[in-house]
Amino acid sequence: MRTDILVEKLYRRTVNTHNKEINNSLMKPFFLLVFLLCSAGAFSQKVALKNNLTYDTLKTTNLSLEFSMRRKWTLGTQVGMNFFFYTRDPTSSLYKEKKFSHWLVRPGLRYWTYALFNDWFFGLHTHGGQMNIGDVDVPFVLQKGDGNMKDHRYEGYFWGGGLSAGYQWVLSNRLNIEASLDIGYVHARYDKYKCTTCGQKLDKGDAAYIGPSGPPFRLFTC
Helix, strand or coil: CCHHHHHHHHHHHHHHHCCCCCCHHHHHHHHHHHHHHHHHHHHCCCEEEEEEHHHHHCCCEEEEEEEEEECCEEEEEEEEECHHHCCCCCCCCCCCCCEEEEEEEEEEEEEECCECCEEEEEEEEEEEEEEEEECCCCCCECCCCCCCHHHCEEEEEEEEEEEEEEEEEECCCCEEEEEEEEEEEEEEEEEEECCCCCCCEEEEEEEEEEEECCCCEEEEEC
């Protein structure tokens, strides 16, 4: 089946199921990137399939793929989304004032000091995505001039990058666990709404964040 047909079918099924919580115009590139990353595994000698345990506790469905490139280098990405846990209709019994609805893509490059998928590693990454946040006071945001973030809702896009360092333990031939410290920068461009349940737009703006840029624990098989 052609790649564009497969991406189109996956895209339509997702947006029809989840009430268009996220702007649908950005979802086609998202699913196309996921498909291309899966296809890239055919050209790699070793592939790791990962799940981020910390994201799981935040109800963010996530999957990471990491491919060996050279003897001590790997290239991979993480994708995550949780917009299907929310509805945009404030009259619905399922509506939640507190939300961190989003999708994200985070590609990255790693250098391994000992061997691939074993021992210490250092890396750099970029990230980008879309968000709909309400009743959440996000820490480490540099611009706090609009008062308490918890009293408003923000819709917009974010992008940035960062550095990471961590360690990976081999549990068995097919199962590893890793811990890492990720520090990064995020720039967000958003529309600000009057309250967490209403749709009255107040303003638009930009914000910057510097701090932890990735959950610390991941479990994976390779």
